[in-house]
Amino acid sequence: MRTVDAAGLKIGDDHPPRIMGVLNVSSESPYKPSVFDDPAEAAQYVDERLIGEGADIVDVGLESANKKFEVLSAEGELDRLDTAIETIESVSGDAxxxxxxxYHEVAEAAIEGGFDMVNDICGFADPEMPRVCEAYDVAVAKMASPPDLERPGAVEEVDDIYDALELNGLTDKTIVDPAFGGWSEEKTLEQDRETFERLREFRGYGQPILVSINRKNFLRELAGRSTEEALPVSLAATSMAVERGAHVIRTHDVAETRDAALVGHRFARERVRTPAVEELDVTTPKEAERHLDRVGGEADPEGAVTRTFAVELAPTARDRLATLATEIPGVTVAAGEAGTLLFGTVAGLRALCANDAEGELAPVIDGVARAL
Structure with a gap:
């Protein structure tokens, strides 16, 4: 996993999760507590409510990305940039x-004006964006989007997110964002939940991951909560996201999100990393497949992941299972007085499931097949 240096802030597996607080200088933005048009008031908010509560990064929005509103042109965003620049010049805290x-023109003007990083919500739909970010050697968050500057985040199917993130490549300092939320009318809450369930797959890019899940509908609906009541579900998901490998959490609720992220970080599995070896967090064949795609290697991803089952069998069936296991690479049976364990690679277990489907092992074969 690459470590990205964002103006001295290290982002990656070897560092704590980073909290990205939000400031808007766009009157149409829906979260009104974060909206300011006066630079002095905005700077006070940043110092007290963002940096003061633990934000490492302050993300400044020039327009709402809500699909209900007309998209500003680059010129329209540039008209608002002065307020953003004056704001960050007035901030006393460190972030x-x-x-x-x-738009690359806005990114370049912002960097020239003192900004340290870019958050591209259209995922390099402007093909000049990666060139600008590389030229100024800045970190850039790249949100999965279609190749259309007017449709940020409007990707529905999880597998299509990968194609979107590959649009116009990645810089060495890219942070990938799989784009949670209702960016299109077609996107369903279940698709957002599937993206979250498969979050580890995005580690296959070898780049840090940013997630923006604060009070999102796909979490609120699970608990039947309104936006105002949705902080607890956001915090639960934040801990899970960090445990699954997210590195940057974008939020309006900085203090609470920071605490939840630190809990997830503390109890995440240890990933060994030395100059010569990096242990990958791979739990499914899809996750293995993403890493294979990254390195350009060829192997069976189902042979890279193991599963373990406790099985209930009569003695004769247990002996039959043990015999089969000796004939199938990647499968092991361990039996003792208290029961029987079945271990195997996904590939080996699939081969096992092709045997004895109607015999004495049928209940075990059916259960394992359902799990795979």
């Missing part, structure tokens, strides 16, 4: 300042 934009 990395990120400009949220889809």
């Amino acid at each position: 990395v300042f990120s400009i949220e934009t889809r």
Whole structure:
């Protein structure tokens, strides 16, 4: 996993989760407590409510990305940039300042004006964006989107997110964002939940991951909560996201999200990393497949992941299972007085399931097959 240096702030597996607080200088933005048009008031909010509560990064939005509103042109965003620049010049606290934009002209002007980082909500739909970010050697969050500057985040199927993130490549300092939320009318809550369930797959890019899940509908609906009541579900998901490998959490609730992220970080599995070896967090064949795609290697991803089952069998069936296991690479049976364990790679277990489907092992074969 690459470590990204964002103006001195290290982002990656070897560092704590980073909290990205949000400031908007766009009157149409829906979260009104974060919206300011007066630089002095905005700077006070940043110092007290964002940096003061633990934000490492402050993400400044020039327009709402809500699909209900007309998209501003680059010129329209540039008209608002002065307020953003004056704001960060007035902040007394220490943070990395990120400009949220889809246009390379705005990104370049913001960097020239003192911003440290770019948050591209259209995922390099502007093909000049990666060039600008590389030229200024800045970190850039790249949100999965279609190749259209007017449709940020409007990707529905999880597998299509990968194609979107590969649009116009990745810089060495790219942080990938799989784009949670209702960016299109077609996207369902279940698709957001599937993206969250498969979050580890995005580690296959070898780049840090940013998630923006604060009070999102796909979490609120699970608990039947309104936006105002949704902080607890956001915090539960934040801990899970960090445990699954997310590195940056974008939020309006900085203090609470920081605490939840630190809990997830403390109880995440240890991933060994030395100059020569990096232990990958791979739990499914899809996750293995993403890493294979990254390195350009060829192997069976189902042979890279193991599963373990406790099985209930009569003695004769247990002996039959043990015999089969000796004939199938990647499968092991361990039996003792208290029961029987079945271990195997996904590939080996699939081969096992092709045997004895109607015999004495049928209940075990059926259960394992359902799990795979």
